[in-house]
Amino acid sequence: MNTLENLISLLSRLPGVGKKSASRMAYSFLKGDEEYNLKLGQSIMELKQRIHKCHICGNFTENDICDICAATDRDITFLCVVEESQDVQMIESTGDFKGFYHVLHGVLSPLDGVGPTELGFDKLVDRIDHSSVKELILATNPTLEGDSTALYIRHILKDHDLVITRIASGLPVGGDMEYADKMSISRALKGRMKFSSDDE
């Protein structure tokens, strides 16, 4: 296998990249600017050296402790559990959540060998035991695996003095019911909320 073929085969292992686009990328590197290639290569090399998981929450950071965990103006009574670092970014981009996070880096999937040990739930429990968290928000995805993971967390924390909530799921805002899939509609119906002016 020559250098070009080797690169194509490496690129095509990336998520969402097929053989065809991998080959287009490789040829574009070959024809393109050498400085760009060097920068890209360097960035990829530095990625794993510089970035690691935050000691407290598991989110990716260049420091020992991530910016969110280091912040002093956030609400320590809220803790939000998510599957991946990308989820933290998504929630942060809304600006609606001022609590802290816990990143699992996965979900329960016994068939793939991912169990409680692999997801480090003891760390989560330990963290809750040593903090002033009052509400734990389970924001794992509304999938079979995400639900199982949320259920397990609820199960191991059942004797803790803590409010546990599950992120709501259902219809996309601004979306048309007509275009939503049946499972989402069904879930939205089950998770319906009281709609009255009582609390005004």
Place this chain on the structure above:
Amino acid sequence: MGFSSVTLCSFRNLKEQTLDLSRKNIYLVGNNGQGKTNFLEMIYYLCYAASFRTKNEKILIKNDAEYLNISAKFHHSNDKISSSIKLYQDKHQKKIKLNGKLVRDRKDIISNFPCVVFCHNDLYFVNGSPEKKRIYLDQCISLNDSIFITYLRNYKKILKERNMLLKNKKIELLDVYTHQLIETGYPIQEKRRELIQFLNEKFDTIYSEISGISENLKIVYNSSWKKSGKSKILEDIWQKKIKEIQYGITLTGPHRDSFSIMMGSNDYLNFASTGQLRIISLILRILQSEYYQISTGRLPVLLVDDVLLELDSEKRERMMKFFPRYEQIFYTFLPDDMITSSENSITYRVNNGLLEKIE
């Protein structure tokens, strides 16, 4: 209207050909082993991208061929325009194209042109294993409710995971997967019970009219969860926990359920003749078609493979009185059967895989 034409290549023993199907009644006449059932199977394959005779779809490809290819036009009488469907299958993969667009999930075509097949093996719905009986129930529901297919897939996944936990004695996760087993299994049972309620509205009346005997039959769902209500079921499973861990397998749930045809408190299977069981299996198919029609407002395509031949002419006539309405029907006959052709029908002679129109 139904299928208006089909072009097929390398499907079982059928010869490469394009066929006009633009009538409501399509009759296939020929001796056994000539390809009549293969043709019905091909129509079924167009409807569901699956076979009713085998799970191994590679054997659908003609012996000396690398792949099979079928395309057809379908026009539903409720719709303004016709649809096209193409199916390709080689030894590794299957490709489905609906109106030129690649379909990724088989469940997305199931509700497009549903068919109901009446075939010899339907007898297993009545006297076969619980698995065969569940297939009947789940097929009826899946036809008009694609969310049910998701329910089944989810349940199957949770069941597999739970069984693995039991087998490897990973007890810490058992509670979660028991909870999930009930959450995903409960709606399956609910849907099956609803279906059985529907079946019972007509089942006994039709049976006594066709068979000429009044037996007061009732279809009863046999649930392996003996309690009703999620929390009661949970309690029940909890009590079986030690046994489940010992056996390393999930002992109760929709994957263990079944149904029986009951005469009072007795299973009718112990009293009925094969002929009577055949009538019951036909009624189950008739009601499947009606269930589809009532819940979707559309008519199915019917595939009838020889099954009526086993009834005497009197019962056959009475059976026809209850025959469901259909979009199109494909019917197989032996050469000496009487066929009444009309302007609403096309008759094909099937000989060694070749279909020839009989004018």
